[in-house]
Amino acid sequence: xxxxxxxxxxxxxxxxxxxxxxxxxxxxxxxxxxxxxxxxxxxxxxxxxxxxxxxxxxxxxxxxxxxxxxxxxxxxxxxxxxxxxxxxxxxxxxxxxxxxxxxxxxxxxxxxxxxxxxxxxxxxxxxxxxxxxxxxxxxxxxxxxxxxxxxxxxxxxxxxxxxxxxxxxxxxxxxxxxxxxxxxxxxxxxxxxxxxxxxxxxxxxxxxxxxxxxxxxxxxxxxxxxxxxxxxxxxxxxxxxxxxxxxxxxxxxxxxxxxxxxxxxxxxxxxxxxxxxxxxxxxxxxxxxxxxxxxxxxxxxxxxxxxxxxxxxxxxxxxxxxxxxxxxxxxxxxxxxxxxxxxxxxxxxxxxxxxxxxxxxxxxxxxxxxxxxxxxxxxxxxxxxxxxxxxxxxxxxxxxxxxxxxxxxxxxxxxxxxxxxxxxxxxxxxxxxxxxxxxxxxxxxxxxxxxxxxxxxxxxxxxxxxxxxxxxxxxxxxxxxxxxxxxxxxxxxxxxxxxxxxxxxxxxxxxxxxxxxxxxxxxxxxxxxxxxxxxxxxxxxxxxxxxxxxxx
Numbered sequence: 001x002x003x004x005x006x007x008x009x010x011x012x013x014x015x016x017x018x019x020x021x022x023x024x025x026x027x028x029x030x031x032x033x034x035x036x037x038x039x040x041x042x043x044x045x046x047x048x049x050x051x052x053x054x055x056x057x058x059x060x061x062x063x064x065x066x067x068x069x070x071x072x073x074x075x076x077x078x079x080x081x082x083x084x085x086x087x088x089x090x091x092x093x094x095x096x097x098x099x100x101x102x103x104x105x106x107x108x109x110x111x112x113x114x115x116x117x118x119x120x121x122x123x124x125x126x127x128x129x130x131x132x133x134x135x136x137x138x139x140x141x142x143x144x145x146x147x148x149x150x151x152x153x154x155x156x157x158x159x160x161x162x163x164x165x166x167x168x169x170x171x172x173x174x175x176x177x178x179x180x181x182x183x184x185x186x187x188x189x190x191x192x193x194x195x196x197x198x199x200x201x202x203x204x205x206x207x208x209x210x211x212x213x214x215x216x217x218x219x220x221x222x223x224x225x226x227x228x229x230x231x232x233x234x235x236x237x238x239x240x241x242x243x244x245x246x247x248x249x250x251x252x253x254x255x256x257x258x259x260x261x262x263x264x265x266x267x268x269x270x271x272x273x274x275x276x277x278x279x280x281x282x283x284x285x286x287x288x289x290x291x292x293x294x295x296x297x298x299x300x301x302x303x304x305x306x307x308x309x310x311x312x313x314x315x316x317x318x319x320x321x322x323x324x325x326x327x328x329x330x331x332x333x334x335x336x337x338x339x340x341x342x343x344x345x346x347x348x349x350x351x352x353x354x355x356x357x358x359x360x361x362x363x364x365x366x367x368x369x370x371x372x373x374x375x376x377x378x379x380x381x382x383x384x385x386x387x388x389x390x391x392x393x394x395x396x397x398x399x400x401x402x403x404x405x406x407x408x409x410x411x412x413x414x415x416x417x418x419x420x421x422x423x424x425x426x427x428x429x430x431x432x433x434x435x436x437x438x439x440x441x442x443x444x445x446x447x448x449x450x451x452x453x454x455x456x457x458x459x460x461x462x463x464x465x466x467x468x469x470x471x472x473x474x475x476x477x478x479x480x481x482x483x484x485x486x487x488x489x490x491x492x493x494x495x496x497x498x499x500x501x502x503x504x505x506x507x508x509x510x511x512x513x514x515x516x517x518x519x520x521x522x523x524x525x526x527x528x529x530x531x532x533x534x535x536x537x538x539x540x541x542x543x544x545x546x547x548x549x550x551x552x
Contacts, residue, residue: 004055005032009042010062022118038278039068046080056081057133062089067278085129144169147179148194151438153352155194163362164259167216210303218302222326227253230328232306235262236531237521238334239289240538246296254300261286262336264531266358268387309476330545333519337466346433354439355460359384367392376463377404382412395422402426468523478513484525508544516548
């Protein structure tokens with residue numbers, strides 16, 4: 001069982017190392033032993049293992065961990081690997097909690113610390129659990145499979161779409177035996193990739209994101225023609241608005257063009273979000289928020305693009321790209337921002353084939369032992385660098401300024417300075433890229449000396465600046481010179497309300513120049529570009545929605 005893992009999680013580094021050492025000594029020739037120092041980190045590891053199609057045989061978790069205790073971790077882990085055997089590490093004083101956990105998480109065993117000598121107190125327990133796991137009939141779980149080419153931009157787009165929407169899948173290369181067998185069974189060839197085999201066995205050749213969403217169980221068509229609240233954009237601000245709107249009884253529709261979570265959903269680790277002292281991945285935060293919105297019956301549409309707003313009192317029409325529309329009494333614009341494209345010769349043709357915008361976390365295992373380059377000096381770039389440093393031999397951060405202090409949080413700078421395989425290159429920019437079927441070389445320029453150099457690499461991840469996604473609004477709502485939506489007092493000029501403003505009041509704080517249409521998060525002019533503030537504005541927008549509805 002070379003691919004099967006034994007995962008241990010303990011927040012005490014010395015205990016974590018000790019457990020892993022004892023496990024490797026006994027089982028290292030047959031199992032991969034993985035250790036983590038927090039429940040959230042361990043869950044991230046489990047999801048990566050799941051996406052790679054591998055197995056976990058045993059989970060060992062310490063009971064007393066901050067943020068997420070051992071029982072909470074094992075309960076969450078059951079959703080990812082339900083057949084893995086579960087062990088709780090406890091002190092004598094916690095035996096009652098361990099006994100209760102037998103019912104909560106179907107605990108297989110609990111071990112009192114310390115377990116010395118392991119030959120008497122650890123190994124016999126693990127031997128029995130591993131034997132039981134090996135003899136348990138595997139439950140055949142329906143599995144989405146993606147067959148494609150390694151350096152295909154379209155194959156990457158499909159994988160990225162599934163990963164960002166938290167749809168588990170197995171990746172198979174078309175030029176390898178199993179991938180070729182699947183293509184042959186579907187009556188397709190390498191020219192048809194990417195091919196997605198759905199859980200019911202249907203083969204989709206070169207699917208659009210809308211086709212893909214429909215076949216993996218995501219809603220793409222609204223269930224109603226009229227809503228109290230329509231939220232456009234599924235990032236932190238949009239999810240915040242959807243949760244608060246639906247929980248307060250509003251018929252709420254959230255429309256997302258690609259994947260919930262936005263840029264924050266792509267973050268490998270957010271460590272300054274309130275309430276998560278051990279940090280939380282963007283995917284994990286997104287998943288919790290999405291499930292919370294659905295719990296309150298918010299309706300969520302994916303792969304639907306809103307291309308226009310039209311006021312038809314007393315409602316606003318949201319027009320979709322397929323010429324259909326829905327109506328809503330109020331609207332929250334939460335479309336966020338997107339990374340700017342890196343304007344350098346050769347890079348456009350290599351996008352998705354070695355040049356990636358954002359973290360593209362699904363590529364991290366493929367970077368093992370290689371040198372990668374990251375462009376950008378803000379938090380998203382720093383989080384990406386820390387994450388990729390776990391896989392790559394060397395991570396190069398390229399920034400145009402003198403250092404990271406102007407744009408990156410201090411905690412991230414400190415982390416980066418403590419990681420030996422991360423190097424920051426100040427006053428450096430990418431001026432070109434080359435490669436045949438994928439990126440092979442980058443041309444870099446030192447902005448101070450003008451010296452140009454060429455470096456071999458197949459990996460470039462770009463996190464530069466941000467542009468609001470507001471072109472589709474046209475002149476319907478007022479925007480500033482950079483495209484951000486103007487709201488509240490920013491709409492007043494010399495005390496005068498915006499042209500065409502009908503209500504006998506000033507615009508509410510987050511209200512746009514179209515009454516009943518609010519903006520929240522990064523898309524709003526003057527907003528603080530942080531996840532917590534975006535969530536807060538989403539919630540605040542709902543309170544203003546209520547004021548608007550009551551005052552009509």
